Amino acid sequence: MLAVIDTTVWHYVAFIGAVLLFVVLDLFVFHRKTHAITFNNALMWTTITVVLALMFWGWIWWKYGKIPGNEFIAGYVIELSLSMDNVFVIALIFGYFRVPNAYQHRVLFFGFIDALIMRGIMIAIGVAIVTRFHWVLYGLGAFLIFSGLKMLFSQEEGVHPERNPVIKLAQRLFPVASQYDGARFFTRLNGRFALTPLAIVLLMVETTDLIFAIDSIPAIFVVTQDPYIIFTSNIFAILGLRSLYFVLVGMIEYFRYLKYGLALVLVFVGVKMFIEIWHIQISTGTSLRIVLGILVVSIVASLIAARFDPHPHPPEEPEPPEKP
Numbered sequence: 001m002l003a004v005i006d007t008t009v010w011h012y013v014a015f016i017g018a019v020l021l022f023v024v025l026d027l028f029v030f031h032r033k034t035h036a037i038t039f040n041n042a043l044m045w046t047t048i049t050v051v052l053a054l055m056f057w058g059w060i061w062w063k064y065g066k067i068p069g070n071e072f073i074a075g076y077v078i079e080l081s082l083s084m085d086n087v088f089v090i091a092l093i094f095g096y097f098r099v100p101n102a103y104q105h106r107v108l109f110f111g112f113i114d115a116l117i118m119r120g121i122m123i124a125i126g127v128a129i130v131t132r133f134h135w136v137l138y139g140l141g142a143f144l145i146f147s148g149l150k151m152l153f154s155q156e157e158g159v160h161p162e163r164n165p166v167i168k169l170a171q172r173l174f175p176v177a178s179q180y181d182g183a184r185f186f187t188r189l190n191g192r193f194a195l196t197p198l199a200i201v202l203l204m205v206e207t208t209d210l211i212f213a214i215d216s217i218p219a220i221f222v223v224t225q226d227p228y229i230i231f232t233s234n235i236f237a238i239l240g241l242r243s244l245y246f247v248l249v250g251m252i253e254y255f256r257y258l259k260y261g262l263a264l265v266l267v268f269v270g271v272k273m274f275i276e277i278w279h280i281q282i283s284t285g286t287s288l289r290i291v292l293g294i295l296v297v298s299i300v301a302s303l304i305a306a307r308f309d310p311h312p313h314p315p316e317e318p319e320p321p322e323k324p
Contacts, residue, residue: 005064007228015232016116019239022052023112037105042246049240056232067284071224072233074288078223078269079237081295082216085151085262087245088252089208096161097201103183107198108242110185111205118210119234122217127227138277140218144270147215152263166207167200176200209238219269223284254306261298265291 026045053076061069094104130136161167170176175194181187185199216237220230248255268290272282282290 005060005068005226005228011228012231015235019116019235022239023109026109037101037243037246039247042243045243046240046247049236049243053236053240056236060229068224068226068229070284070288071226072229074223074284074291075220075229075233076236077288078219078265078291079216079234080240081265081291082219082262083212083237083241084244084248084255085259086209086212086241087248088255088259089212090205090245091249091252093201093204093208097197097204099198099201100180103180103198105242105246106183107202107205108245110202111209112238112242114206115209115213115238116235118206119213119217119238120231122213123227123231123234126217126221127225127230130221130225137221137273140221141270141273141276144215144218144266145274146270148263148266148268148270151266152260161200161204164204164207166203170195170200170203215266219266222269222273223287255299255302256305257298257302258295261294264294264298268294 057069057073057076060072090108093099094107099107175189175192176199177187177189177194177196179196180198181196183198184196185202187194187196217230217234220233224230269287272287
């Protein structure tokens with residue numbers, strides 16, 4: 001069991017308060033008016049969130065020492081890298097529902113607020129279980145190996161809202177408008193309270209984050225079981241995910257092999273967790289270097305492939321027009 005740093009409830013209150021202040025300023029001051037996010041603006045905010053994460057890493061290192069510092073930065077890199085696959089799925093969701101660019105930032109903002117609550121609950125439950133039943137880590141390791149192999153060999157892509165139980169429940173409980181009503185999630189339809197398509201998109205993004213959290217949160221247990229480090233590294237990762245989406249969305253075709261790199265990261269993390277049954281341990285620093293190495297190789301391979309084959313998938317032939 002790795003060491004747990006000495007924190008109180010006020011550490012969590014201060015951290016959550018600072019994060020909420022940041023996102024409130026983001027939505028109600030810097031992005032008060034609904035507008036499309038430009039690449040330069042997204043790159044600036046991505047840089048800010050990364051710098052904030054590095055500053056927090058420095059504070060952890062200074063306050064609690066080298067080992068917690070290494071655990072935080074390793075956890076942050078693992079969570080951020082696994083979150084990148086979420087970016088591509090979100091792009092598919094926005095494309096499937098034809099979400100106007102001006103509304104996408106609003107969806108990601110409220111998706112982050114819900115993710116903050118959801119991940120906090122999942123981390124608290126996970127830490128409590130692992131603390132009481134350490135053998136659960138070996139089961140999580142096997143689960144991550146399975147998830148990584150499934151991602152590695154799975155060919156299915158696309159958005160399937162008809163399979164989403166949350167979407168089906170929402171459509172059963174409330175009428176859904178066929179047209180967007182600006183950036184609103186709720187509207188009136190024939191005098192009745194109704195959901196807009198943007199609300200359905202938000203539910204899709206939230207359930208997608210839940211699915212990815214099931215993989216990413218167990219992965220960080222490989223470097224630490226400290227709830228404060230797990231929580232803060234997770235939040236910093238998804239905090240940067242909102243702006244990172246607008247940076248990467250126009251370059252998705254250049255990262256065709258990143259999925260396989262992320263799958264190998266999951267497999268490696270699962271193996272590292274599982275082999276502790278035989279008291280075989282890989283240091284946090286070594287784990288971080290291996291994860292970064294896998295990501296760099298997959299990104300470089302993607303860029304090289306994109307240079308020589310800019311169109312990996314041939315365009316689909318248009319369907320023949322219906323006969324009159």
